[in-house]
Amino acid sequence: MRIDVISLFPEFVDQCAGFGVVGRARERGLLSLHGWNPRDHAEGNYRRVDDRPFGGGPGMVMMIEPLRAAIRAAQAAGHVDDRPPARVVYMSPQGRPLDQAKVRELAALDRLVLLCGRYEGVDERLIRAEVDEEISIGDYVLSGGELAAAVVVDAVARLQDGALNDAESAIQDSxxxxxxxxxxxxxxxxxxxxxxxxxxxxxxxxxxxxxxxxxxxxxxxxxxxxxxxxxxxxxxxxxxxxxxxxxSGEGGVVSGAPGPLASGTKKPL
Missing domain, CATH: 1.10.1270.20 (tRNA(m1g37)methyltransferase, domain 2)
Incomplete structure (x- = not known):
């Protein structure tokens, strides 16, 4: 499987994916990871990738052209004849929550492009034109999409055939x-x-x-x-x-392993 990450800090995701199961999947040729910095596709001396939002307000918004050029460069670099282009996923707190079913779906793909936003986000027109879906790793806001992308890479990599020394361990996961x-x-x-x-x-x-x-x-x-x-x-x-x-009266505490009771309302079946 090939994953391309569009980010102002592509080396961050690359470093996160250099250890443990993900690192082993890369060494075994089961996963290839490629980073693309939209700043490399920006124009002008300052390689600007953001600008002020129309309508006013705090922060900056990532611009269309550098991101679109990076996405298209990533698509072209991994293009294989007779195969559809890679699915483009924008890591966003407004996206569909990531769950194991979605991880299995993504892991079955040949290619995946992960778009990491920064600042106040990405120009909405770019999302509508170039993004296939938005995915969130939780109801909170991070300073950028890199951590979320690293989560996706880790979750997807461990499901590649041969990534785990014992495939049975994945079947028994939560x-x-x-x-x-x-x-x-x-x-x-x-x-x-x-x-x-x-x-x-x-x-x-x-x-x-x-x-x-x-x-x-x-x-x-x-x-x-x-x-x-x-x-x-x-x-x-x-x-x-x-x-x-x-x-049995265990009430959330397993016999032989003392610990705090789980909080929350217990629903009858």
Whole structure:
């Protein structure tokens, strides 16, 4: 997969993508990342990329021409005959919230162009003409789209075939198994002042371990993100497991792992 990032600071995203799973995906040739600075496509001695907003107000707005030239240069550099142009995504707090379903959709693409805004944003005409969709990583405002772009690169890269040493780990992630949160995990030592590893995980009974993990995933989702259960297709067996979890009195705290109760209203099923 090829990802092109349009940014005044393209080296920022490149550095973020140089470590861990993303770095390994790049080393294995599963992901290529290319940065494009719109300032390189600006005219004049000062390479200006922004100007004051019409109608007045604070801040500056990124101009059409440098951004459009950078987008088109990125499209041309990665063009492959008989294939559609790369999807252009503008990282914006006004966009669709990024979720795992959208990550899977983006990860299936051959090419992707991420547009990072700065200042007060981007000229609306450029967005309407050149952008395919807007994506947000949360209901808050950052100083630029680079951090959001780095999030997308990381989330998409780890879903490329061969990026993870164990592909099964991606399947078990939060939001992947029927949209539920992941179950809790433990490692050595068994006994610790912070708690004891649940005995079922050391039993060697794989059926019971799978059942316990499913129950914990259901219970954790109910306690922390009950909204996700509204969209999950729970089977009768799942509902029985969740009832069992709730009846156990754990109330969001997994046995053997003390911690604070999750806040928020618990919704009955």
């Amino acid at each position: 939001f992947e198994a029927d949209g539920l949160l992941d179950c809790p995990h433990y490692t050595r030592p068994v006994e610790h002042e912070l708690g004891t590893v649940p005995a079922v995980l050391m039993s060697g009974n794989h059926a019971e371990i799978a059942r316990w993990r499913r129950m914990q995933a259901l219970g954790r989702t109910w306690a922390r993100r009950p909204d996700l259960l509204d969209e999950a297709a729970l089977s009768p067996a799942d509902r029985r497991l969740l009832d069992e979890w709730r009846a």
